[in-house]
Amino acid sequence: xxxxxxxxxxxxxxxxxxxxxxxxxxxxxxxxxxxxxxxxxxxxxxxxxxxxxxxxxxxxxxxxxxxxxxxxxxxxxxxxxxxxx
Numbered sequence: 001x002x003x004x005x006x007x008x009x010x011x012x013x014x015x016x017x018x019x020x021x022x023x024x025x026x027x028x029x030x031x032x033x034x035x036x037x038x039x040x041x042x043x044x045x046x047x048x049x050x051x052x053x054x055x056x057x058x059x060x061x062x063x064x065x066x067x068x069x070x071x072x073x074x075x076x077x078x079x080x081x082x083x084x085x
Contacts, residue, residue, distance in 0.1 A: 023048050 004022050011020060024032055024040050025048050031037035032047045045051070 021045070021051060023051060 007020075007022075023045060024043050026037075026039070027033060029037075029039075031039050032043065034049050035047055037043075037047075046054075
């Protein structure tokens with residue numbers, strides 16, 4: 001809980017996160033990664049993978065598109081090559 005408290009104090013400074021979900025996991029032991037862990041009886045939420053399957057991908061804020069980027073599938077412009085003799 002100490003890490004969570006510190007992160008909650010830090011999140012507002014980033015000004016990018018809208019929804020943050022805290023899930024206690026241990027990748028080394030597999031706790032709360034695929035199934036609920038008996039080592040965290042105080043945690044009542046879903047395991048990590050179950051949560052990721054339900055996360056809404058397109059959030060209500062969209063980062064600005066770079067001026068040089070173009071949508072996938074759009075062909076590049078024709079190169080302008082001078083005729084050679």
